[in-house]
Every structure is written in structure tokens, then in C-alpha cells.
Amino acid sequence: MAWLRDIDTWFADHVFAHDQQTRRYALRLVRNPEEAEELVQEAYARLFALENWAGIAHPHAFTLRIVRNLAIERFRRADVVRLDHGAMLHSLEIADQEPTPDIVAMDRSELNHVVKMLQEMPPRMREAMVLRRIEGLPPAQVAERMNISVSTVETHLIKALRLLMHKRTPPGETEARTEQAVRWECGERQERN
Template sequence: MVLIAQAPAVTATEGGEIFAPLLPAVRRFLMKRAPADDVDDLLQDVALRMHTRGPQGDILNPEGYVFQVAQSVLADRARRDAVRQRSRHVTMEESDHPVEVRSPERVMLGREQWSRLVAAVGDLPERTRQAFVLHRFEEMNYAAIARHMGISVSAVEKHIMKAIRLLAATLER
């Protein structure tokens, strides 16, 4: 206790010069306690806290203080990760979600399929086409379609199912 009282104190204005040489040691400290991918972020948090520390009195043990700040940053990160359930996150790899290339062949096949679908909708029986268009394109619910067409909700369901069956069969060809 006597040694601490006799040690020269470091003021906040001198802090940058005192703490900068300690950052490599803090990096090693963090490397032992955190994933390697997080060390740079954690070290930056430590440096930021040291930099933004206002004049709150003298620091008698700068080495101990900077490691206490590092431990505090680790604890804060652990609490934040627990709240956000970081351990349950999965990285998004391109192999998991491949991007499809728009080749001229694929564009042509898509246009042909679209043309077949439009023609198939036109070939549907009148009432079936009307129910399907009102539901899929006008976004009406079955009850509203039934009122509009003067039929039962059950009949609307049958017309829509018939349309979906006929259109799916057209697209499979």
C-alpha cells in the first residue's frame, strides 16, 4: 500500500503516451481470452475507452488500469453476446445461398414459360379464370370473391384449386 501512494501518478492528459506502449501486451491478453476474429475490435474498444476517459483523477498504476479496462471490455462483450445470442448465429456462405446467373438461355426459357402461363390463364374456363384473377392479382379473399361473383365460398375454393391444378400441369409440360 505504501508503494502505491509513493508511485508517480499519471494524469488523463498523459494517458495516451503511457497506454500506447501497453497495447501490444493488451493484445496478447485479449488473444488468450477471446476468439482471434474479435481481438482487433476488443483492442479498439480498450483504446477508445482509454482515449475518452476524462480527467477523473490520477492513475497510480497505469498497467493495472489498462488491463482492468480490457477485462471490463471482455465482460461487456460477453454480456452483449449472451443477450444477442451470438453463439447461435450462422455465417452466410455463398454456397448456402448461391446467386443464379442470368444467362441468355435462362432468360429465354423464363420468357417461354411465362408465355405458356399467360396462355394457360387465358384458356381457363371463364368462372375459374375470373376467381383466380380476383384472388391472385386483385388480392381479394375468398369471401369477397364469392360476394362479387354471386357464388359460395366453397365454389370459389373449387375454382381456384382447379385453376392451380390446370396451370401447374401446363408448366410441367
């Protein structure tokens, strides 16, 4: 089956093989077949959104954890919670404040993407961005360390930010992102003064 992607094969072997158990678990959590189906589908969608899906040690347990966390999110957002649902939610272990594994994996994936974009930048632009935004140096110290003027540092930072935003912005969101860039540029100038 050459038309299957690696993730499709992994999903079929490690996640979908436990589909009935996952659906029963979701139904036990929300006690509504339609909601249970939505939880399972959303969990599956989150799995397919992960870039490092192959690194998940226990895919079935990971999927159940996603379903559980999605159910808790739904209960918390609900305007009215039936008493039996409230009791069931109470019986679940209290969710810790740590990010869920799917969020950690997605954040890691996004961080890897940003690192790759930084590596593709021109060297001086990347150096200015790293010194200012990662090491947290003020613009004057960045300029001194790079042996350039503060306005040149700002120019490098603005170009770097625009490049990052351009590569990360989905089509149709360009206007909102441009407004963010303008606010960021103004903040940089105010901070310098």
C-alpha cells in the first residue's frame, strides 16, 4: 500500500487498533454517544497534528489521556453540568496544571520549526535576534556586541520578525500579523529610549 503515509500505518497499528476501547472510555466519561464520538475524533485529529508522533512511547495511553483532558475541558466550559456528570468529573483525578502530553508535543514541534527558521536566516539577522530575543540583551548591548549601530540592530530585528511571521502566518491572517509587527516595533523603540 504505497499510498499510505508512515503516520497512517502507525495510527492504524498503534491507535486505531484500540478504537473500541477508546470509544468506550470516551462514552464512560461523557455518557453521551455524540459527545463521545466528538472527543475521540478530536483526539485523533490532535494525534495527526503532531510532528513527532513516532516518538510517543505508549500511543493508546497517550490517546486516552487526550480524550480525558478534552472531556475535562468540556466540563469546565459547560454552562450547566448535570449532577451525575459533576460526580463523575469529581471522581476523575484532579488535572494538574502541567501541559498535557499532546500540548507538549505540539509546542515542541512548533519550537523545532522556529529553530529551523532561525537557522535559515542571514547570519547577522539571526545573531541580532538571538542576542535580543533569546539572551534578552538590551538593544544597546546587542549593538555593542555586534559592533553596529542600535538602528541597524532594530532593522535586523524588524526584518527577522517579519520573516518569522511571514513563514508562520497562515494565508488570510497577514493583516493581523502586520499590526502585531507594528506594535512590536513601537515597543522596541520605546524600550530603547
